[in-house]
Amino acid sequence: MHKPTPKDFLVSLLVIVFGWQCIVWVSGAPSFILPDPVRVALAFYNNFGLLWEHFLVTASEVLIGLLLGSLLGALTALHLTMSKTAQRFLMPVLVLTQTIPVFALAPILTLWLGYGLSSKIAMAVLIIYFPVTSTFFDGLRNTPQGYLDLAQSMRATRWRILFQVRVPAALPALASGIRLAAVYAPIGAVIGEWVGASQGLGYLMLLANGRVKIDLMFAALIALCLLTIGLRSIIELIGRRIEQRTAPESD
């Protein structure tokens, strides 16, 4: 597959912006329904300080949530790997919890944890916990049999096999789990902010909407996109390093 270069990204970005402008022209939508790109760019520029302030709030919710959720997910996957009992009893519960739409929990979390950071962090954690757990657990279970045979023929203990064979072999799987999480975590945080908050980009969007500052609302949306893209790029970078270290047969 051809790897997109920064130039490719720039071209597709221009196409999107141009398409957006075309829709504005063709539909003749008023600026309080669909503002044109220039207006949004201006709103972004004029409100940069405000956006930055709320950006920092959402970013910290997302980062803390990502960290905690990944940590919890990874620990759960390790626990599941080492304990047959956990596999029997914990796994079905985990799968069952996935039938609950996490969004529906947002009001409850706000009720319990208040309007501050913690309810949003909890949302982010809840939304990424399962993807991280299941991808890492899959990775831990699918260690190549040959690696395990070799370790066993060398008389490694169960714990050493876990931490020196299974875990390193499963790191690429964990990395792809965290990659997924980096996309989901902002969703959790923003939904948390919509349900009840006094800060953050999600809150700013609602506020701008209420005051018919649609251009500001779009600017907040773009700030949110930038947050997700930034996060993804960092995770991608780390993930690729991990994959290089644990490079599979070819390449």
Next chain:
Amino acid sequence: MASKPETDPLRFHLKGTFRHGRQVLFQDLSLTLEAGQWTCLLGPSGVGKSTLLKLLAGLPSGGEFSGDIGASDAQPIGSRIAYMAQSDLLYPWLTVYGNVVLGQNLRGEIEDGERANELIRQVGLQAHRDKRPHQLSGGMRQRAALARTLMEDTPLVLLDEPFSALDTRTRREMQELAFRLLQDKTVLLVTHDAAEALRLAQTLLVMTESGLEVQDIDAGEPLRQITDDRIVASQSRLLIRLNQADGADA
């Protein structure tokens, strides 16, 4: 030499019956690995060669074995084997050096770096000591796996078609290197390659459904020249025997 034997080489044996569910894979089989010699095991696929190897290695074999596996010094064999397979099984996240000292690390022992470096030198990888496996060619990877196997310094070495994925020339070099470096060990080599077996075996066994049979090689000691007339003759006899065994399977 890297592997100074602390004791004399040992003889190993495996006698018994192996069942796979209800199906008997082999019955009252008796395998003896002569001390300090290369025993090569040939036979059609599915006859149980790899199972034999797994049993000796103490690995899960997916069936039930009843019988006796032991060594001539009457000590348990469990901890005294090293195992090398067709795929090199180098851990991709470790360097060549890290892979060579893997056994010691997995047992929580202190790394013997000096010995590891010496073995890496003997297999000719000193310039690649700190590279990761994916940076090496197939032959180099198999040499790293050989160094890792030698590092274990066990009296019994089990080789499961370790050279079969290599090209002809690299394979010949690997055979020579392995034979030279594993001199004082008791070695079991499972292979599909009749020429390889004829080149390396001190005892050559063919495994069929009815058990093991010894094939004589009257052409001197290994490493034999496979172009030698006598080896060519042995090889055609052996191939005829293997074809019969295959036919019996069908």
